[in-house]
Amino acid sequence: MDQRADLSEFLRSRRARLKPEDVGLPQYGRHRRVPGLRREELAQLAGVSVAYYTRLEQGHGQNVSTEVLDSIARALRLDETERAHLTHLAKPKAKRKRHxxxxxxxxxxxxxxxxxxxxxxxxxxxxxxxxxxxxxxxxxxxxxxxxxxxxxxxxxxxxxxxxxxxxxxxxxxxxxxxxxxxxxxxxxxxxxxxxxxxxxxxxxxxxxxxxxxxxxxxxxxxxxxxxxxxxxxxxxxxxxxxxxxxxxxxxxxxxxxxxxxxxxxxxxxxxxxxxxxxxxxxxxxxx
The missing domain is CATH 3.30.450.180 (Beta-Lactamase)
Structure with a gap:
């Protein structure tokens, strides 16, 4: 399984299910180019830079801190199982394939x-x-x-x-x-x-x-x-x-x-x- 691709697709899918009004953001315009929240909106809610969140959503999560992951999980309104899954994807532990x-x-x-x-x-x-x-x-x-x-x-x-x-x-x-x-x-x-x-x-x-x-x-x-x-x-x-x-x-x-x-x-x-x-x-x- 491609861990980086799974992290990227998981974050995008969770972001797509949220609407601005779900998280208290104003809805501007009748048509939006992307389903759900924009990256900029999610980064604002999580308290991180857009560039930082973009790198994470592109699958680069090796050095992300637990605190940042918690902030993003709260912004995405993840449940307990989804939070744990996000941590597994972003900070994978070494596994023994032979096992x-x-x-x-x-x-x-x-x-x-x-x-x-x-x-x-x-x-x-x-x-x-x-x-x-x-x-x-x-x-x-x-x-x-x-x-x-x-x-x-x-x-x-x-x-x-x-x-x-x-x-x-x-x-x-x-x-x-x-x-x-x-x-x-x-x-x-x-x-x-x-x-x-x-x-x-x-x-x-x-x-x-x-x-x-x-x-x-x-x-x-x-x-x-x-x-x-x-x-x-x-x-x-x-x-x-x-x-x-x-x-x-x-x-x-x-x-x-x-x-x-x-x-x-x-x-x-x-x-x-x-x-x-x-x-x-x-x-x-x-x-």
């Missing part, structure tokens, strides 16, 4: 925890949304990850390239945006990850919606919420999800889905669990 290329492993204790979460669809995501492990309910709800080649077990790839996954999410557009926003966040932290570059390249070539969302430079790190799923066997599932980063390995996250007790979705999950248990018994007997 990024190593296979990820899930601790045996976590695999045991997944199996113990009966009735709760769950899986573990690693770098660049790779699906590393899952439980029986995770497979019953989201599909048979084991049937995929290891290099295709990637949630972002499935969301954009698998028609079954697109049918599963009732709010697929929202899910797609969350996926890209999460990948953008990861890219800011790990710009030298070659497998990320390959994934972004593949999705950009194969999916127009991904190209549009990636170009928007939206960044987010959504950790909880609700999803409506349209399951082919049990119908609509209204589920809450939690994304829990592992304290000893922040590159991995445990993602769980659960239904409100006594709801139709909870009954549907129990039905799926019973079917899944029967399938597992038949597969074990066959082996």
């Amino acid at each position: 990024m290329e190593r296979p990820e492993h899930v601790r045996p204790e976590l695999l045991g925890l997944l199996d113990a979460m009966e009735g709760v669809p769950a899986y573990i995501l690693g770098r660049r949304t790779d699906v590393l492990a899952w439980n029986l309910m995770g497979r019953a709800v989201f599909g048979d990850f084991a049937a995929l080649p290891p290099e295709e077990r990637n949630m972002a790839r499935l969301v954009f390239l698998d028609p079954a996954m697109q049918d599963l999410f009732a709010d697929w557009e929202c899910r797609a945006c969350e996926m890209v926003s999460g990948l953008r966040w990861y890219a800011g932290c790990h710009p030298d990850d070659p497998r990320l570059s390959a994934l972004v390249g593949e999705l950009s070539v194969k999916n127009e919606e991904f190209r549009t969302l990636w170009a928007a430079h939206t960044v987010a790190d959504k950790t909880h919420g609700r999803k409506v799923l349209r399951h082919p066997l049990v119908g609509e599932l209204n589920l809450s999800f939690e994304t829990l980063k592992l304290p000893d390995n922040p590159e991995q996250s445990l993602v769980t889905y659960h239904a409100e007790p006594g709801s139709a979705s909870a009954d549907a999950l129990r039905l799926l669990a019973s079917w899944g248990a029967g399938t597992e018994e038949r597969e074990t007997s066959a082996r």
